[in-house]
Amino acid sequence: GESVGLHLPTLSVQEGDNSIINCAYSNSASDYFIWYKQESGKGPQFIIDIRSNMDKRQGQRVTVLLNKTVKHLSLQIAATQPGDSAVYFCAEKSDYKLSFGAGTTVTVRA
Amino acid sequence: NAGVTQTPKFQVLKTGQSMTLQCAQDMNHNSMYWYRQDPGMGLRLIYYSASEGTTDKGEVPNGYNVSRLNKREFSLRLESAAPSQTSVYFCASSVPGLVSEAFFGQGTRLTVV
Numbered sequence: 001g002e003s004v005g006l007h008l009p010t011l012s013v014q015e016g017d018n019s020i021i022n023c024a025y026s027n028s029a030s031d032y033f034i035w036y037k038q039e040s041g042k043g044p045q046f047i048i049d050i051r052s053n054m055d056k057r058q059g060q061r062v063t064v065l066l067n068k069t070v071k072h073l074s075l076q077i078a079a080t081q082p083g084d085s086a087v088y089f090c091a092e093k094s095d096y097k098l099s100f101g102a103g104t105t106v107t108v109r110a
Numbered sequence: 111n112a113g114v115t116q117t118p119k120f121q122v123l124k125t126g127q128s129m130t131l132q133c134a135q136d137m138n139h140n141s142m143y144w145y146r147q148d149p150g151m152g153l154r155l156i157y158y159s160a161s162e163g164t165t166d167k168g169e170v171p172n173g174y175n176v177s178r179l180n181k182r183e184f185s186l187r188l189e190s191a192a193p194s195q196t197s198v199y200f201c202a203s204s205v206p207g208l209v210s211e212a213f214f215g216q217g218t219r220l221t222v223v
Contacts, residue, residue, distance in 0.1 A: 009150070032210040043114075043200050043214030044153070089152055093210045096141055096160045097168065100152040 010105045013084075019077040021104050023090035026071060030092035030099075033066055035075045038087045038103070047075070049093075082108050112136055116201050116215035123191040123222045131186040131218050133201030141204045142184035143168075143212065144176060146197040153200065159184055191222045 013019045025033065031052050036044040050057045050064045050073075057064050063076040073090050087103040117132045135142065140161045145153040145168075155168030157176040165176050173195060175187045184203075188195060198219050202212040 034210045041216075043202070043217055044212075045214070046211045049210040091210075096158060096166075097155055098143075098210070098212060099155070099169075100145075102150055102152045 008104055009102070010107070012107045012109060013080045014109050015080060015082060017080055019075075019080045019084065019106060021075045021077075021088050021090075021106065023073040023075075023101055024071060025073060025090070025092055025101075027092055027094060027099070028068070028071070030094045032093040033064070033073050034091045034093060034098070035062075035064060035073075036089045036091060036100070038089065040086075044089060047088075080106075080108050082110065084108055114201055114203055114213050114215035116199075116218050118218060119216065120219050121221070123188075123220065125192060125222060127191050128187070128189050129191065130188075131199055131201075131220075132183070133185065133215060134183045135201075135203040135213070136182065137203060137213065138181070139203035139205055139213070140181070142178065143202040143204075144174075144184070144186045145200045145202065146170065146195075147200060147217075148197050156186065156199075188220075191220075193222045196220060196222045 034049040035047040038044045048059045061078045065074045085108045089100050089103045091098045091100045114135045143158045144156040147153045154170045159165045159178040162181045177185045198217045200217050201215045204212040
């Protein structure tokens with residue numbers, strides 16, 4: 001079975017609100033956890049990653065949180081914009097390989 | 111800077127036909143990957159090449175072969191296509207020390223009838 005999964009397949013957010021996308025993982029040996037964004041008709045695009053020995057990392061308008069106790073990863077997007085509408089995948093890295101979850105489709109309401 | 115280029119973008123095959131999906135990257139990356147994406151299942155790794163001259167099986171290698179032609183190019187071959195191989199195929203590349211930041215191509219949408 002999959003080692004990485006997302007809690008909800010869809011998320012609808014009001015423009016300007018903050019978004020929180022969740023992911024559960026099972027492989028404690030992974031050394032990095034990553035978030036990718038995929039827009040319609042395009043390949044996935046790297047957003048941000050976090051090393052397994054960290055619990056929080058911030059980027060531009062995004063924050064990733066890692067809770068190793070409950071094996072939970074989340075992506076927070078501040079002030080969600082229409083351009084944030086996409087499918088978001090969490091992934092984990094082990095050796096040279098990335099394993100992806102099923103994805104959460106985020107829709108931003110005007 | 112083209113990044114990762116995949117050809118073709120779309121393809122329809124009949125069951126039993128063979129074809130090769132091409133992938134080239136111009137970022138001087140050592141590592142390259144082939145994934146397939148099916149609805150509701152995320153991306154699954156078919157094969158990867160950690161460096162030129164090496165290839166390894168991923169999660170779903172059955173029915174596929176790969177060739178790392180040189181540092182730039184990594185091809186995926188379907189010897190006898192089956193309807194179960196209908197999918198969107200993505201090639202990706204990365205720097206070995208930065209595997210988490212993989213760069214993906216635009217994808218090849220393959221339909222096997």
